[in-house]
Amino acid sequence: xxxxxxxxxxxxxxxxxxxxxxxxxxxxxxxxxxxxxxxxxxxxxxxxxxxxxxxxxxxxxxxxxxxxxxxxxxxxxxxxxxxxxxxxxxxxxxxxxxxxxxxxxxxxxxxxxxxxxxxxxxxxxxxxxxxxxxxxxxxxxxxxxxxxxxxxxxxxxxxxxxxxxxxxxxxxxxxxxxxxxxxxxxxxxxxxxxxxxxxxxxxxxxxxxxxxxxxxxxxxxxxxxxxxxxxxxxxxxxxxxxxxxxxxxxxxxxxxxxxxxxxxxxxxxxxxxxxxxxxxxxxxxxxxxxxxxxxxxxxxxxxxxxxxxxxxxxxxxxxxxxxxxxxxxxxxxxxxxxxxxxxxxxxxxxxxxxxxxxxxxxxxxxxxxxxxxxxxxxxxxxxxxxxxxxxxxxxxxxxxxxxxxxxxxxxxxxxxxxxxxxxxxxxxxxxx
Numbered sequence: 001x002x003x004x005x006x007x008x009x010x011x012x013x014x015x016x017x018x019x020x021x022x023x024x025x026x027x028x029x030x031x032x033x034x035x036x037x038x039x040x041x042x043x044x045x046x047x048x049x050x051x052x053x054x055x056x057x058x059x060x061x062x063x064x065x066x067x068x069x070x071x072x073x074x075x076x077x078x079x080x081x082x083x084x085x086x087x088x089x090x091x092x093x094x095x096x097x098x099x100x101x102x103x104x105x106x107x108x109x110x111x112x113x114x115x116x117x118x119x120x121x122x123x124x125x126x127x128x129x130x131x132x133x134x135x136x137x138x139x140x141x142x143x144x145x146x147x148x149x150x151x152x153x154x155x156x157x158x159x160x161x162x163x164x165x166x167x168x169x170x171x172x173x174x175x176x177x178x179x180x181x182x183x184x185x186x187x188x189x190x191x192x193x194x195x196x197x198x199x200x201x202x203x204x205x206x207x208x209x210x211x212x213x214x215x216x217x218x219x220x221x222x223x224x225x226x227x228x229x230x231x232x233x234x235x236x237x238x239x240x241x242x243x244x245x246x247x248x249x250x251x252x253x254x255x256x257x258x259x260x261x262x263x264x265x266x267x268x269x270x271x272x273x274x275x276x277x278x279x280x281x282x283x284x285x286x287x288x289x290x291x292x293x294x295x296x297x298x299x300x301x302x303x304x305x306x307x308x309x310x311x312x313x314x315x316x317x318x319x320x321x322x323x324x325x326x327x328x329x330x331x332x333x334x335x336x337x338x339x340x341x342x343x344x345x346x347x348x349x350x351x352x353x354x355x356x357x358x359x360x361x362x363x364x365x366x367x368x369x370x371x372x373x374x375x376x377x378x379x380x381x382x383x384x385x386x387x388x389x390x391x392x393x394x395x396x397x398x399x400x401x402x403x404x405x406x407x408x409x410x411x412x413x414x415x416x417x418x419x420x421x422x423x424x425x426x427x428x429x430x431x432x
Contacts, residue, residue: 001015001024001025001026001027001029001033001037001063001065002026002027002044002050002062002063002064002065002066002069002074002087003026003044003064003065003066003069004028004029004030004033004044004066005030005065005066005280005356005357005370005372006280006281006283006284006323006354006355006356006372006374006375007065007066007277007278007279007280007281007283007284008026008029008030008033008065008066009030009032009033009354009355009356010283010284010287010288010354010375010377011063011065011278011283011287011294012024012026012033012036012037013036013287013352013354014287014290014294015063015294015295016036016037017293017294018293018294018295018296019293020293020295020296021293021295024037025037025038025039025040025053025057025059026038026039026040027039027040027041027042027044027050027053028040028041028042028043028044030355030356030357030358030359030369031355031358031359031360031366031367031369032353032354032355032358032366033355034360040053044066044068044069044074045068045069045072045074046072046074047072047073047074047076047077047078048077050062050069050074050077050078051077051078051081051083054078054081054083055081055083059083060084060299061083061084061085061086061295061298061299061302062075062078062083062084062085062086062087063085063086063087063298064085064086064087064256064277065277065278066277067093067096067097067275067276067277069087070087070088070090070093070096070097070256070276070277071090071093071094071096071097072090073089073090073093074087075087075088075089075090075093076089076090084299084302084303085255085302086255086256086298086299086301086302087255087256087276087277088254088255088256088276089252089253089255091252092247092252092253092254092255092256092276093276095243095247095254095258095274095275095276096259096273096274096275096276096277097142097276098141098142099116099139099140099141099142099173099273100118100141100171100173102273102274103116103118103173105243105246105247106243106271108246109242109243109245109246110242111238111239111242111243111271112238112239112268112269112270112271113270113271113272114137114175114176114177114178114263114270114271114272115132115175115176116173116174116175116176117131117173117174118141118171118172118173118174119162119171119172119173119174120166120171121166122159122162122163122166125138125158125159125162125163125166125172125174126159128174129155129158129159129174132174132175132176132177134152134153134155134177135151135152135153135177136150136151136152136153136154136155136157136158136174136177137149137150137151137174137175137176137177138150138158138161138162138172138173138174139172139173139174139175139273140165140170140172141165141170141171141172141173142170149204149214150214151177151214158174162174178263178265178270178272179263179265179266179420180263180264180265180266180419180420181201181226181263181264181417181419182201182202182261182262182263182264182272183199183200183201183224183227183231183261183262183263183264184199184200184201184202184220184259184260184261184262184279184282185197185198185199185200185232185235185240185259185260185262186257186258186259186260186278186279186282186283186286187235187236187240187244187257187258187259187260188256188257188297188298188301188306189240189244189254189255189256189257189258189301189306190255190300190301190302190303190304190305190306191244191247191248191253191254191255191304192244192248192253192304193306193307193308194236194240194241194244194258194306194308195297195306195307195308195310195312196232196235196236196240197286197290197312198222198223198232198286198289198314199222199223199224199227199231199232200220200221200222200224200282200285200286201220201221201222201224201282201409201412202217202218202219202220202279202281202282203217203218203219203220203405203407203408204217204218205218206218206325206329206330206403206405207405208405208406208407209407213330214330215325215329215330215371215372216280216330216371216372217279217280217281217282217323217372218281218322218323218325218372218404218405218408219281219320219321219322219323219375219404219405219408219409220281220282220284220285220320220321220408221285221318221319221320221321221383221386221387221408221409221412222282222285222286222289222318222319223289223318224412225383225412226412226415226417226419227264228264228419231264231269234269235260235262235269238269239260239262239269239271240258240260243258243274244258254276255301255302255304256276256277256301257275257276257277257278258274258275258276259274259275259276259277259278259279260274261273261274261275261279264419264420265420266420266421280356280372280375281321281323281372281375282321284319284321284354284375284377285319285320285321285377286319288315288319288321288352288377288379289314289315289317289319289379290312290313290314290315291312291313291314291315292312292313292314297312315379317379317380317381317386318379318380318381318382318383318385318386319377319378319379319386320377320378320380320383320386320387320389320390320408320409321354321375321376321377321390321408322375322376322390322391322393322394322404322405322408323356323372323374323375323404323405324372324373324374324375324376324394324397324399324402324403324404325371325372325373325402325403325404326357326368326370326371326372326373326399326401326402326403327400327401327402327403328401329371329372329403330371333357333368333370333371334368334401335357335367335368335369335370336361336367336368336369337367337368337399337400337401338361338365338366338367338399338400339358339366339367339368339373339374339397339398339399340397340398340399341396341397341398342366342374342397344396345376345393345394345396345397348378348389348392348393348396349389350378350379350380350386350389351376351377351378351389351390351392351393352376352377353374353375353376353377353393353397354374354375354376354377355373355374356370356372356373356374356375357369357370357371357372357373358370358373358374368399373399373402374397374399376390376391376393376394376397377390378390378392378393382413383409383412383413384413386409387408387409387410387413390408391406
């Protein structure tokens with residue numbers, strides 16, 4: 001398992017429950033991962049270092065978690081050496097590494113997405129903002145750890161974000177704003193065939209009520225009972241398979257997780273973005289419900305042997321993930337503080353704590369080492385119960401200056417999520 005974060009901890013936990021998995025190793029891992037499997041202090045973005053470790057361990061499968069190693073081409077020498085890899089090649093990972101490239105692929109594959117323009121200077125950015133109007137959506141073209149998007153009513157703020165990207169030598173993608181709730185769907189691909197997981201919804205803004213700047217994600221939940229019937233089938237038919245086919249036709253097959261970030265708008269399904277790996281924190285909630293052995297699924301994808309007719313086995317329970325973040329996140333986070341209460345939180349029924357930005361100090365105590373420090377994951381008979389259990393776990397964890405949202409999954413639990421078309425139906429009934 002390559003990667004140091006929460007998604008990697010969740011994947012490792014799931015792999016350990018697979019009866020056909022005999023050993024799991026992680027590089028570099030974190031404090032939580034190190035408690036359950038051997039870890040190795042290597043540069044996860046160094047293809048040669050990862051290849052050498054995989055060969056030394058005689059790995060049967062290498063799973064690459066984060067976007068940075070994928071963009072660095074870590075998967076390529078592993079495949080050339082004959083080692084099965086779950087994670088796309090450097091070229092295929094451009095689906096996440098470049099928003100402009102992803103738009104090109106979607107256009108070629110006739111995938112529904114937001115109208116957009118690429119801007120390379122302030123003049124082009126200003127013109128694009130005026131074309132689409134407010135709310136303004138400005139995205140860094142490259143990788144930004146989930147924090148490279150600004151959505152604002154303030155034109156000056158939108159221009160300032162674009163200018164910061166230009167000053168750093170980058171480009172921006174400016175899009176029309178998409179109304180309607182957002183949905184995340186992970187699709188496992190072997191380069192030709194694909195199998196969907198279950199939809200989840202995450203919460204990008206730092207504060208309750210979707211206020212404040214974007215983060216890498218402050219929480220998630222699944223299932224989404226408010227989605228229309230046939231939603232996953234529509235995503236597979238109109239988004240995932242056309243994209244996977246287009247990548248294969250270009251000679252750059254996509255092997256790994258195609259993370260479809262979607263909006264259910266008044267004009268139908270639209271793609272917000274693609275990621276080339278499992279998303280964080282949705283992975284924690286989704287894998288908490290997966291009953292099909294994960295290792296076999298990922299190995300089949302890596303070997304080009306996926307069976308799309310196979311029905312994955314899912315718990316009928318609800319899962320909620322609540323992220324505990326450091327003080328000052330998503331700016332420069334405060335780090336090095338002791339994290340207490342982990343044993344008590346993990347001892348709660350149906351609750352487990354996933355480590356993300358953690359490390360061990362000189363006394364072998366867990367300390368914060370990043371912006372998003374932990375994710376508390378809970379299962380419940382319904383969303384209300386899963387929320388209660390997750391927040392019970394959060395209350396037992398103590399980290400000076402920490403912050404978390406209190407409304408993860410709240411609207412869904414209260415039945416308050418309404419799709420754009422349903423608003424019109426409700427208004428019509430009220431008028432009648």
